[in-house]
Amino acid sequence: GQQLNQSPQSMFIQEGEDVSMNCTSSSIFNTWLWYKQEPGEGPVLLIALYKAGELTSNGRLTAQFGITRKDSFLNISASIPSDVGIYFCAGPYSGGGADGLTFGKGTHLIIQP
Amino acid sequence: NAGVTQTPKFRILKIGQSMTLQCTQDMNHNYMYWYRQDPGMGLKLIYYSVGAGITDKGEVPNGYNVSRSTTEDFPLRLELAAPSQTSVYFCASSHGTGGSLGQPQHFGDGTRLSIL
Numbered sequence: 001g002q003q004l005n006q007s008p009q010s011m012f013i014q015e016g017e018d019v020s021m022n023c024t025s026s027s028i029f030n031t032w033l034w035y036k037q038e039p040g041e042g043p044v045l046l047i048a049l050y051k052a053g054e055l056t057s058n059g060r061l062t063a064q065f066g067i068t069r070k071d072s073f074l075n076i077s078a079s080i081p082s083d084v085g086i087y088f089c090a091g092p093y094s095g096g097g098a099d100g101l102t103f104g105k106g107t108h109l110i111i112q113p
Numbered sequence: 114n115a116g117v118t119q120t121p122k123f124r125i126l127k128i129g130q131s132m133t134l135q136c137t138q139d140m141n142h143n144y145m146y147w148y149r150q151d152p153g154m155g156l157k158l159i160y161y162s163v164g165a166g167i168t169d170k171g172e173v174p175n176g177y178n179v180s181r182s183t184t185e186d187f188p189l190r191l192e193l194a195a196p197s198q199t200s201v202y203f204c205a206s207s208h209g210t211g212g213s214l215g216q217p218q219h220f221g222d223g224t225r226l227s228i229l
Contacts, residue, residue: 004155033217042117042203042220043156093158093172099210100146100171101218103155 006089006104014112019076021107023089032072033090033101034063043088047074076109084111115139119204119221126194126228134189134224136204144207145187146171146218147179149200156203162187163210194228201225 003026013019023032031050035043047058049065049072056063060077072089086106093102120135138145143164148156158171162181176198178190187206191198202224209216 040222042205042222044220045217048217088155090155099144099163099169100148100158100161101156102158102172103148105153105155 004089004091004102004104006087006107008107009105010108010110012110012112013079015079015081017079019079019083019109020073021075021087022071022073023104024071025091026070027094028069029072029091030069031092032063032065034061034072034074035088035090035103036085037088037106038085046087079109079111081111081113084109117204117206117219117221119202119224121224122222123225124227126191126226128194128196128228130194131190131192132194132226134191134202134204134226136187136189136221137185138187138204138206138219139185140206140208140219141184142206142208142219143184144210144216144218145181146205146207147177147187147189148203148205149173149198150203150223151200159189159202191226196228199226199228 006023034046037043047063054065062075064073088106089104090101093100117138146161147159150156157173160179162168168179205218205220207216207218
């Protein structure tokens with residue numbers, strides 16, 4: 001089945017640092033989505049990418065749809081305390097014709113004061 | 114702006130008990146989904162619905178049932194609770210298909226279920 005591999009699993013950074021994380025897939029995706037989850041809440045969509053090579057920003061966040069269509073990257077510039085959370089990549093689930101999304105295991109971002 | 118509302122937020126069940134997790138959305142979305150999230154893992158698709166009266170299995174449907182009698186509501190039922198079903202359950206909805214078009218999904222805040 002599909003597998004989404006996110007790295008790193010966790011990041012311990014200082015406030016103000018830039019952050020980079022990535023996601024790779026075992027199969028080609030037509031869409032990449034990046035979500036953030038905070039404790040006790042559901043995932044919230046950050047950025048959606050629909051075309052290979054696409055680079056999209058949302059404030060201090062920038063995400064890219066890899067040219068091979070098997071990877072995507074998320075960067076956060078000048079991190080602030082409220083960036084703490086788990087960041088998930090996701091793409092269309094294609095197992096047995098089912099609809100819905102498949103998710104990576106997440107990158108846990110921790111900001112040290 | 115309620116969005117996707119899930120109840121209850123927490124529940125403890127005994128093995129073999131049954132319960133229904135409720136989910137309702139007020140965005141008039143046709144597509145609704147149930148996921149489970151185990152510790153340190155991403156979300157896995159349990160069941161989904163593309164409209165009232167239509168449901169289908171996702172990646173991990175065993176032990177669960179769903180129904181979709183209205184556009185707004187998509188309850189998830191556990192008939193014989195097992196410890197392996199201890200998880201956080203998320204309901205989501207989207208305007209268009211999350212599959213082929215990868216339409217963004219809006220999530221509820223989850224139901225934390227423990228089975229002892």
